[in-house]
Amino acid sequence: MWQAPSWTEVANGYLDLTQWGPPPWSEIQWVTLRNVIELAEDS
Incomplete structure (x- = not known):
């Protein structure tokens, strides 16, 4: 099952x-x- 990254990981990517x-x-x-x-969440 695909798991969304945590917001910390998302932010770190940006x-x-x-x-x-x-x-x-x-x-x-x-x-x-x-x-x-x-x-990030909208994309």
Whole structure:
């Protein structure tokens, strides 16, 4: 059975974590992260 990746894996696929850095994230980063996840889920 196909299993959807976790949102963390999805986000990691879209973000360059070496530039993004670990949590805690700023509000702007959270907004961007949420947008990335929404785009990933819609595609």
